[in-house]
Amino acid sequence: MSKVENISEEKEVLDQGENLLSKLALEAELADYSPVKGCMVIRPYGYAAWEQVRDALDKMIKDTGHQNAYFPLFIPESFLKKEAEHVEGFAPECAVVTYGGGKELEEKLVVRPTSETIINYMFSKWVQSYRDLPLLLNQWANVVRWEMRTRLFLRTTEFLWQEGHTCHATKEEAEEETIKMLGVYKKLSEEYLAIPIVDGLKTESQRFAGAVTTYCIEGLMKDGKALQMGTSHYLGQNFAKAFETKFQDQNGELQFVHQTSWGVSTRLIGALIMTHHDEKGLKFPPRIAPIQIVIVPIYKTDVEKEMVLKKCKELEESLKENFRIKIDDRDQYSPGWKFNHWEFKGVPIRLNLGPKDISNNVVEIVRRDTLEKLRGIPQEGLLQYLIKLSTEIQENLFRQANDFKNKNTEFVASEKEFIEKITTTPGFLVSFWCGSSSCEDHIKEKTKATIRCIPFNTPDCQNIPVDQMKKEGYCIVCNKDAKQKVIFAKAY
C-alpha cells in the first residue's frame, strides 16, 4: 500500500508547499514517476479521473458537430518546416526519430508535438469544394514536447490531450468556431471540474506558433499561480497556404480555407489537484470523481460483519445506477484508517454503515468538501438525498474556488503597486497595458509575472467593484494611454 497510510507522511504532505502537487499526485496514487525523466505513469485512479474528463468533453465535442479521427504519431520532418512560425516555435522541443529497422532514415520523423501539419496534409487531399466545409475533426492522442523542466500532470514530456482541427469557408465562421470551443472548455472547467476561469485573448508573445490569434482559459491555483487550462486558436490561412488546403467556392474561385485548432490536456488533472485540496488531501468534484461514494462497513463480530456487508451490498445495488460507488470491505484496515484514506483520495461522499445504523434504518454520511458528518440519514429515500448532496458538493467546490479566485484578483494602477502585490500576495493582477511587448517584457523581467490574457470581461476584483473600473487608463509601465486591461500573474 502507499505511504499515505503513514501519519508522519501525511503531515509531511501538509508542510511541503512547493511539492504539494507531486506529493498529492503520488500519495493519492494518481501518478508515479517513470524511468524516463520528465515522463509519468498515470495510475488507475488518476487515469479514471482523466477518463471522466475525457468522456464529458468528448460528448460536448460531438454535440457541437465534430467527429473523432486519428492521425499518426510520426510526422515527416519536412512538414513541420512548411509553416515558418510553427517550426520556429516547436523545433526546439521536438523529439526526432532518426533510426528505424536498424537503418538511418532517409527523412527524419518528428514525434508530434501537435498535429496541425500532418492534418493539413490530409485536409488538402480531402477538401475540394465549399460543399466539403466545414470540416470539423477532433483527435484524442498523446503528444511529446521536450520540456526542460517538468512537473507531474502540469508539464510532462509526453501528455495526453485532445486536439480539434477545423476548416471553414470564411474567416467569420472560423473565428466563431474558435470562440465556441473556448466556451466549451469554459463549461468543462466550471461545470465539471468546478474550477472558475478567466477567458480571453493571448498577447502576441504568448500566441500559438502559427496562429493568428490564440484564446485561452486561465485558472488560478491555490498557491496563487495561474495555469493555462486550455487554448483555442484561429489559424487564419497560415497552414492552408503552407499545405495548399484550398476549396472551390460557389463562384468557382479557389480559396484557402480558414482554420482553427483547440486543445486541452491531462494538465486539467493537475489543475484539479491544485484547485481542490486541503490539509486532509484531495477533493474531487462529484462529476469528475473516479469514485463518488465509498461505503465503509463497521463491525466487530463475524455475525455483525456478515449482516453489515449484506446491507452494504444492498445499498450499493440501489445506488450504482446513479453513482460510481465502492465498498471498502478490506479486513486489514480499521474503519478510522479507511476514513482518512478515502478522504485523502478525495472521494466526495462517504457512507459509514454499522450495526447501530442498520437497526435504526439509517446511514451516517460524511461529505468531503466540508468534512461535515451527517448522522442518522434514513435509508428510505437515500438515493434522492445523495443526488441532491452530490449537486450541492459540486456547487460548493466551485463556489469555494470562485471565492478564492475573486479574493486573489486585484486591480493595480502602478508598477510600484504591482511589484508589491505580486511579491506579497500572488494571484491575478488586473491592470492597464498599452499593448507594447516591451512593457510586457519589462514586467516579466522584473517580477516573472506574465500577461495571462486580455480578458473578455474584467473579472471581479478584490479592491475595486467592477462597475467602478474605468474603460481607459494608463499603462502601468510606460504610463501611456491604454485602452485595455490585462491580467498578469505568475504562471506554471
Place this chain on the structure above:
RNA sequence: CGGGGCGUGGCUCAGCUUGGUAGAGCAUCUGCUUUGGGAGCAGAGGGUCGCACGUUCAAAUCGUGUCGCCCCGACCA
C-alpha cells in the same frame, strides 16, 4: 545548460565529521486480542549502503570519477 540538495531494507530517514561485523520508524508476514476517526502485544522475514576505481590490515564512512533523481533559473499545453 548554470546554482543548490540527495542516492543506505518496500517507504521516510539516522549513521559518515573522528574508518572497526549495517540501524530506527512505518510497511510486510505469522499468531492472539481488536474494529463508529489512522488498533495493541509477541514473534519473523527483508539491505553486497547508486556504480566504478583508488587509499587502508579494514570503507556506508576518506579521495577521484561516473550515473541517476529532486529543488531553483532559462523553454512551454
